[in-house]
Amino acid sequence: MNNFTSESPLQAADLDASGLRVKIIGVGGAGNNAVDRLKIDQLDQVDLAVVNTDTKTLSVSLISEKVMLGRSITRGLSAGGEAEIGRQAADVDRHLIEQMVNGVDLVFLLAGLGGGTGSGATPLIAEIAEASGALVVAFVTMPFTREGSRRLQQADEALVKLREHCHAVVSLPNDLLLQQIDEQATVMEAFALADEWISKGVRSIWSMLFMQGLINVDFATLKSAFTCRGGKTLFGTAEGEGEHAVADVIRNLDLCPLLHLPENRYLRKADRLIVNITGGTSLTMTQVHEILQHVTDRFGSKEHTVLGAVIDSELGDKLTLTVIGTTDVGTSHKPGKRYAPVPAANAASQAPQPKAKPRQAEPIALDPDAELFETKVEAPELDEHEIDDGPVDPGKQSEFDFPRLEDNRGLFERTEANLYEGEDLDIPTYLRRGIKVAVEVKKG
Ligand SMILES: Nc1nc2c(ncn2[C@@H]2O[C@H](COP(=O)(O)OP(=O)(O)OP(=O)(O)O)[C@@H](O)[C@H]2O)c(=O)[nH]1
Numbered sequence: 001m002n003n004f005t006s007e008s009p010l011q012a013a014d015l016d017a018s019g020l021r022v023k024i025i026g027v028g029g030a031g032n033n034a035v036d037r038l039k040i041d042q043l044d045q046v047d048l049a050v051v052n053t054d055t056k057t058l059s060v061s062l063i064s065e066k067v068m069l070g071r072s073i074t075r076g077l078s079a080g081g082e083a084e085i086g087r088q089a090a091d092v093d094r095h096l097i098e099q100m101v102n103g104v105d106l107v108f109l110l111a112g113l114g115g116g117t118g119s120g121a122t123p124l125i126a127e128i129a130e131a132s133g134a135l136v137v138a139f140v141t142m143p144f145t146r147e148g149s150r151r152l153q154q155a156d157e158a159l160v161k162l163r164e165h166c167h168a169v170v171s172l173p174n175d176l177l178l179q180q181i182d183e184q185a186t187v188m189e190a191f192a193l194a195d196e197w198i199s200k201g202v203r204s205i206w207s208m209l210f211m212q213g214l215i216n217v218d219f220a221t222l223k224s225a226f227t228c229r230g231g232k233t234l235f236g237t238a239e240g241e242g243e244h245a246v247a248d249v250i251r252n253l254d255l256c257p258l259l260h261l262p263e264n265r266y267l268r269k270a271d272r273l274i275v276n277i278t279g280g281t282s283l284t285m286t287q288v289h290e291i292l293q294h295v296t297d298r299f300g301s302k303e304h305t306v307l308g309a310v311i312d313s314e315l316g317d318k319l320t321l322t323v324i325g326t327t328d329v330g331t332s333h334k335p336g337k338r339y340a341p342v343p344a345a346n347a348a349s350q351a352p353q354p355k356a357k358p359r360q361a362e363p364i365a366l367d368p369d370a371e372l373f374e375t376k377v378e379a380p381e382l383d384e385h386e387i388d389d390g391p392v393d394p395g396k397q398s399e400f401d402f403p404r405l406e407d408n409r410g411l412f413e414r415t416e417a418n419l420y421e422g423e424d425l426d427i428p429t430y431l432r433r434g435i436k437v438a439v440e441v442k443k444g
Pocket residue numbers: 027028029030031033034053054078079080081082086111112113114115116117118119141142143144147151174190191192194195425426427428429431432435
């Protein structure tokens with residue numbers, strides 16, 4: 001057996017009262033780190049697991065369920081940046097993956113695409129989880145442009161495969177994340193921000209299922225929102241506070257940078273929406289309906305929306321909103337389209353930013369009639385290095401030029417000593433050192 005530690009099957013005690021089994025699986029270095037963060041956040045009633053081809057990374061994870069893949073192929077030294085090795089590692093130990101997802105109703109997959117394990121193993125894990133009958137939702141990061149075209153291509157290919165087997169795939173471009181924080185921010189700070197976005201998405205779905213609220217959502221209802229398969233997934237979050245919390249939430253959602261990615265240029269509304277509103281004990285149905293009205297007008301339709309309204313007594317007069325929209329397989333991903341910088345939009349309200357100050361930014365001018373998902377009309381093919389010509393801040397454009405990696409590591413130069421110990425990105429284990437940031441724990 002190649003398991004890093006032998007894992008006993010889940011026990012009855014692992015099940016919550018309703019018998020629902022939820023598991024969050026972090027794949028590869030970035031995924032392992034993201035799950036470690038979730039453990040720090042203390043997500044109750046959910047099983048956590050980490051999967052890797054890299055013994056060293058697994059050994060430092062805080063998670064007890066560790067699954068080592070492909071030891072016979074990689075000797076525990078990672079997939080070395082090769083997605084095909086990552087895929088083979090998962091394939092050779094697919095029985096371990098089957099055990100890991102056996103009987104689980106909802107599987108979250110977390111990974112950084114671009115490296116070997118995340119890109120190669122995650123699609124296969126998604127396929128196995130789907131085959132076992134689970135609802136499969138993935139949150140993945142896309143590499144920085146400056147990580148080089150090979151990683152970008154691997155990530156694009158993995159994303160296409162993932163969409164075939166997941167009910168929803170939320171992709172977070174690292175370039176975008178970096179733009180949301182201070183110019184002097186390090187790669188590690190961008191990764192910490194990525195982990196925060198992932199945590200928000202996972203936590204939001206979790207809270208709909210497990211926290212008490214004005215409108216509770218059972219798993220069957222939630223599942224009905226994920227009937228669309230293979231298409232793009234819309235994902236946005238916003239917060240508001242005080243007297244004008246509803247207006248703030250609505251405005252901040254429109255400014256959420258994740259809703260302004262270039263891949264959403266040929267857009268229509270989502271086929272299905274999941275809207276989760278969390279507020280303090282003073283949250284009212286009037287507030288909920290006001291927000292719902294705006295969200296459905298903008299992103300979908302009320303008929304095809306699953307709404308959750310959760311009470312978190314620690315929130316006081318704060319409101320948080322998460323919107324997830326799914327589309328059909330016809331809206332297939334176009335590999336090669338790259339993220340180009342958009343003006344940073346209200347980053348401060350979107351996620352905590354350790355040590356980093358938000359950049360000065362103009363709000364994005366939104367066309368209220370613009371639609372938000374790719375239509376089935378094919379978008380023009382873009383060259384691998386072509387930047388989308390969406391809204392761009394010319395002042396920052398040069399920062400996202402595409403030098404050859406070997407000429408200039410740009411942003412990564414500042415972190416080389418800490419992150420890579422003289423190695424290049426193909427040994428990305430070291431990216432994780434020291435990026436865990438303690439965050440406030442909120443329990444239902
Ligand atoms: N959010 C986040 N992203 C990361 C982190 N480390 C790396 N990344 C990103 O994720 C991509 C994949 O890196 P890893 O997860 O380390 O790679 P891997 O999947 O373990 O693959 P191999 O090490 O080649 O087997 C990188 O190209 C980065 O873009 C991290 O700690 N957090």
